[in-house]
Amino acid sequence: MTLAWELDRQKLLPWLEALGREFEVIAPVKTHGEVVFTSLSDVSQVALDYENTLVPPKEFFLPPTETMFSFTTNKGGFNIVLPEEEDRRRVIFGIRPCDVTALSILDKVFSGDQGDEYYLSKRERSVLVALGCNRPAERCFCGSVGAGPSLSDNFDVLLTELDGCYFVEVASEKGTELIYKAPSLFQEASEEARKKKEGVVEQAKKLATRPVDPLEMARKMEAHFNDSRWAQLGERCLECGGCTYLCPTCYCFDVVDRVKDGKGSRLRCWDCCLVPGFTRMAGGINPRDSAKARIKQRFYHKWAYFVARFGVLQCVGCGRCSETALCHIDWKEVFQSVTGEP
C-alpha cells in the first residue's frame, strides 16, 4: 500500500506556494475559455475545475521546436555547441492520469541504448503531481486502455479529490520530497478516506470504460487491415496534423537546420505521419503515398505496431484526437467499424 496523506482543500494553494519557492510550477490555467498548462507566476491562477487540458503537457518534455545544438561553419569545418539545458526543477501539477501514462509510454521510446538526453533530462528534473479524474468526460476511454481515470504507478504524487480534501498518495522519492516541503499541511490519511477514495475511483472507472478490451481490439484490427473503411477515413482526413499535435503519445519529429546571421542551429520539430512528406525521400519516391495508407499507419502504429515493439498500447484514451481534431475521426467509430460491435 502506498503512503497516503490528506490535504485540506484550502491548503492546496499554500502547498503550491511553498513548492513555487523552489520549483517552477506548471499547472492548468484557464485562458480564453480553454485550460492549458502554464508556468505559474501566481498560484491563484491554477484551474481546478477542468476535465483535461486542451493540449497535453508533452510540450514540456518534447517541445514543439527544440534546439538540438547550435553551430558555426568555416573553412576548417564546423563547431557544435550544445544548448545549456535549464536545470531548475519543476512540478507538473494537475496532470491527468492519462497524460501521466502517456509519459511512461514516451519514456520507452526515448530511453534505451541510444538514450535521448534532451527528453530524459527534462523528465529527470520534473515531478509529476497527478490529479485523478472523478468525472471523466464523454470522450474519455482511459479505463478501457488501462491509463486512467486513476493511477497505480508512474506518478510521483497522486491527488484524488474527496469531500473537502484531497487524498494524497506518493509513489517515489521525488514525490515524498514535495510533501516534506510543507509537511505541516498534510495529515496522515484515515482508513475512511482511503475507502472513500476507492469508491470514487470505482465510480469514475465506470464512466471512463467503453465496452472494448483494447488488446482484443488490437487483435481484431489485424484482420481488418484491408477493410474498405480505411479508404473512407483517409478521404475524410484533412492532413492537418491536429490529432498528432494533441496526442500525448505521438512523438515523431523532423530535424531541420536554420541559419540566421551566420549562426546556425539544428532544430527538431514535431512531425506528423498523416502528412504526405513524412516519408517522401529526396528524388520524390514516397513509400506511403496515399491518405488511406497514412491513416492506417497512425491507427495501427498505436494499436498494433507499438504493442508488438514495446508491449503496451500507444493510446491512453484521452479522446483529444476525436474531439478536437478538425475531421473528428473518432476512435469509437473506428472501433465499431472494425469490430462490428455497437
Place this chain on the structure above:
Amino acid sequence: MKNPYIPYRAVIKTIRDETCDTRTFSLVLQDGKRQEEFQYKPGQFVEVSLLGYGESPISLASAPGKRGYFELCVRRVGRVTEALHQLSENDIVGIRGPFGNGFPIEEMVGRNLVFVSGGLGLAPLRSLINTVFANRRDFGKVTILYGARTPDDLLFQGELAVWEDRNNTEVLVTVDVGSGYWQGNVGVVTTLFKKTAVSIHNTIAIVCGPPIMFRFVIRELLKIGFPEESIILTLERLMKCGVGKCGHCNIGPKYVCLDGPVFNYKELKDLPDAL
C-alpha cells in the same frame, strides 16, 4: 550519456566522379582515435551532415577493413546531396553512425550469392561484394546482375571489370536505354535472368534498387524457386535520427534504421508499404 545526434567531423580525402550526377567520396574521421574505432558492417549506413543544409542517411559503399577510410557513393538528388557535391577534397562534413543491422554475412558463408541491383542500389551491395571477394574462399559462386538507366549511368565501371575476372564469378550488366557505342544488354535488370542460369541450390539473393525494381526482381526470384528467407533486401527510407526515435522509417513494428535496412523477404512481405 553519449548524445547520438551529434555529428563528428570527417575530412573528404578523395572525390571520384562515377557518373554525371553521382560521386564517390572517401572520408576519414578527423579524430584519429574515432576513425580507428569506426567499425562497420556491409549494409550499414551513416547520417551525413552538411550543417546549414541538413542530414541524409547514406549507405556505406566500401568494404570494412583497415584502410583507415570509408566511402559513400552519393547521387545529387536533394538539398543535402546537392550541397555535398559542391564540396572539394579536404573539406569537412559531419558523420553520425554507423547505424542499422548490416548484411547477415555469417549466414552467407559457404553459399552461392546472386546480387541483383538497379541504379544506385549497387552502392550498398558493393560493400558486401568487396567483402566477399576479400574472403573469396568462404563463398561459392558469385553472380552480379546490375542494371542502370543508360550506359552513362553505370557506377563503379572499373570495378565491374575487376569483379568479372574473379574466379567462379559472373557479372551481367544491362541498361534500360542503350546508346551509340553500347554493345551490351538492353532491358530491365530482370531480363538478365534469361541470360544466365541462376541456381537456387544453396544460394542467397541480395537485392537493392528502386521500389519498382524490388517488385519485379522478387517476383522473378520467387518464380525461379528461391525460398522467401533466401531473398535479402536492403531498403531506403527517409530517416532523421538513425536511432529509432523520430518515427520516419517505421514499417509495421520495424524501424528500418534499427532493425534494417537489411531484411529478408519473409520478414517484409506482409508489412504495410514496405515494398
